[in-house]
Amino acid sequence: MRLLNTITRNLKILRGVIYFYFTGYVRRDPLIITVDVLRRIAIITPLILIGLLVKEYTIPQRVLLGLLVITVFDAGAQLSVDINGLRVSKFKDILVSSPVGSLTYAFGTAIGMSLPSLAYSIPLLIAYITIYKLGTCSIMLVIAVLALLWAVGILLGLIISLSIRSHIRLMIISDAIYTTFAYITPVYYPPTILPEQLRFLTYISPPTNGVEAILVSSTGGIGMLPHVVILFTWAITLLVLALLKSKWRD
């Protein structure tokens, strides 16, 4: 009974944290939200066009999937910047001396900060499922991979925010890391077009593994396994680092 009460109370608090980020997002200037949507469309349009010209329909699938994967993974970039902002504004101090515990806060923030990403990723996921006619099992596998990738992105963002105190430096470095993973490693293009020596390196990248895992998800679990193992390794490593580095109270 006591455990149930604790869980209920923490869920209420979690709801508060998510509400805080939700209102923070929806109150943004509509122009900012419009530009954000346009930016995402602007990224995909030339890639789809090039894909259509270069290799018929194989690349567009990858481009759509790449955008979905990056949208989910990118939630961490925003998280790193906003966690630091929370510290700088001292709003974190208010939350420390309140019923909001560190774990509830971390989880609530991760979900709250991902709301914009979720808003973009759900239509993309529906489009992907519809266009490529995924079965129930494949859909479950895709969602599982995206959830794992989301966790890796969030934990990476957390580590970045814990490692860099300067807000400006953090924004620059976070942007550089997420841009590298999104546009330099093979996400929108297949790793097979790279020389073999470089190909090995690209398989370290979480988004690359996310895309590869989803692409082979329709063929069953075995093909996905190496990619899922790499994503798990990322998640566990980052989680351990986060636990070692995080300091809720000074």
Added chain:
Amino acid sequence: MELGVEVYNLIKVYEGGVKALDNISLTHRGSSVLAVIGPNGAGKTTLMRILAGQLKPTGGVVRVLGFDVVKEFNKLRNYIAYLPQDIRPFFYTQTPLDYIVSYLLMRGYSFGDARRKAREVIDEIGISEYANTPVIRLSGGTVRRMYLAMILAAEDAYAYFLDEALVGLDPRARVIAWSLIRRVARSGKLVVMASHYMDDVSAVADRVIVLSKGRIVADGSVSELIDKVLKGVKRKLIVRGPIDQVKAIANTLSVGNAIARVVGDTVFIYASSEMLSDMIINHIHLKGYNVSIEVAPIGLEDVVIALGDTE
């Protein structure tokens, strides 16, 4: 739950060796307002942050509401609310209503209760016309009022820690804030506030502790402190002028029945009788100093000035 704070031999040394708190002990119980005052760097914020569980002490034991702030913080945090100094908005597009409702939800309120209470405190603090205005469009003082209202709205808390909470508030807003703070204390809660504004402290505090260089140098009610620190002082003179002349005046008064404290281009003179203060004024005129002299009422700020940087 014991309403109060207990501090035993508290020491806080920051990385780099700066000793912010030097073996302080303090016990305070009951629903009331406890104020912490003192010059810059006295250790006020460090003490507030330790009491609010933000900062771990280097040594000593601190108990708030009967809970050890280090070992039992997970229980304690359910019953406290803290407003840090220099707080800024996090989301600039959120409104005061968003902030307060979110905060109350985070404390476990239902949506209905959070909205009702948020509206209530927004009205009380006098910012209802800005309830739905993004904070980016609000003045610094209004944002500060929003945060104060937000913290005091937390009726589930038993101890409130307010660090320089009234900075930037206009005179009317400060009077409203005083009444809110007093009402919270009267409702069976403990309010601990650190402030540089002696008007605020005089208006709300039941007990005042004066910190200087990390130690408690005076402790008591406002009137007790004035009696203790400025014992026998009947008149206060404020003399302003060129620094060398002000210092010269202070030096001539260093012996005798007057206390002289130089702060910048001003010397505060506390005289034990009106006759003595008249003699001092005559002396200053006779010496031909080019200074202005003002006779002023004695207040709590004089306790801090008279104590100076006392060890």
